[in-house]
Amino acid sequence: MKAKKIIIFGESQLASLAHFYFKHDSPHEVVAFTVDRKYLKNDTFEELPLIAFEDIAEKYPPSDFFMFLPISFKEMNHLRRRKFEEAKEKGYTCVSYVSSKATTWPDLKIGENCFVFEDNTIQPFTTIGDNCILWSGNHIGHHTVIGNHVFITSHVVISGACVIADHCFFGVNSTIRDETVIAEATLVGMGANIIKDTEAFAIYLGPKPFKYHKESMDLDSLSHKSKG
Template sequence: MEKDTSQKKIVIFGESQLASLAHFYFKHDSSHEVVAFSVDKAYRKSDQFENLPLVDFETVQEHYPPSEYYMFLPISFKRMSHLRREKFEAAKEKGYSLVSYVSSKATTWPGLDIGENCFIFEDNNIQPYVKIGDNCILWSGNHIGHHTVIKNHVFITSHVVISGACTIEDHAFFGVNATIRDETMIAEATLVGMGAIITKDTEPYQIILGARSTVMPKKSMDLDSISHKSNG
């Protein structure tokens, strides 16, 4: 991925800690300018956030038209990142192009293939020939091995090791310190818990917890939320 030096004006979705973090990173580590925030009307409690305008998402395009502004949606892993996907698709339907943020303190190589609305924090080590799809979050300190393909709407917390030539399907989630063996396929919406060690392909919607990599009887989409026991 070549560094984007063109300045873009960005509207950030949300008024959460994650939205505040996104504002900080764009302000101090990008050429872009955050001009406003947006949130669903039902949840908007004021007209400002971080000393910038806060507008309803339902009408954001009237204030900040997609022909002139970009959007960034730093939304958590709720419902295995399906909420983030829904807002991603809603912003695209409004006509917005979505920016991605890759920390200057991450280790990357020329040719990194990355989609829209990705949030890649500091100290990620992303080796050559990695491909990352749309709407993924990689928190700080992960290792992504060469020739790995991370598809869409994936959430990787911190200090996760994904070895070379793995395939990570949509909506997968990785807890802190999880380790994935090389050439492994992580199926759609697999929840890999904190400290789990994965040495073989998973099945869709599996929940795999702990150093013994115990497969839970529930499916990931059955969870109302992901607790600290699985995400660190």
């Protein structure tokens, strides 16, 4: 991977984390930080220049520099989407960070501005879109397709062959059954178990275990959509 000079958007804990990971676990060099002018209170952050986002292209032109925007899930990831699109409009290519301590395979397809922390297991035939954050310790099953602007917290299990639409959020320890479609802007709360397709913009909170009417040895298949 060719080393790139990177500008990080933000003056937050996430920005500090991004700086740390790029410094210690990538060939890239962070050269500056940027925030919107109305939030600009200092000249430096992490001992590097802190520049108004409105002026960044003049001082660090997109022909020579790349950008990374580690922004939280605020507004169901729409804030991160807006800033990502603004960076693209300025002409920047956004880099992605995938931890060397994550388990991935050579066929992984991943978009721009993704932040994949340590201890993620991403199985073969998985696709991840643009502008997604996968915090540490998740399992992403084979043949799963993750859309754009998605935030997956920690210790989330997304089983095989799931489809995750744009703007979704997954709370800690949530679990998604195999072959499930998670619709646009679904919020899956901490510890929730999703066993069927969701509705767009819906919120799902808490596990709801129940005793099934059959015994376990009577089941022909453990998949809810295909045999096997």
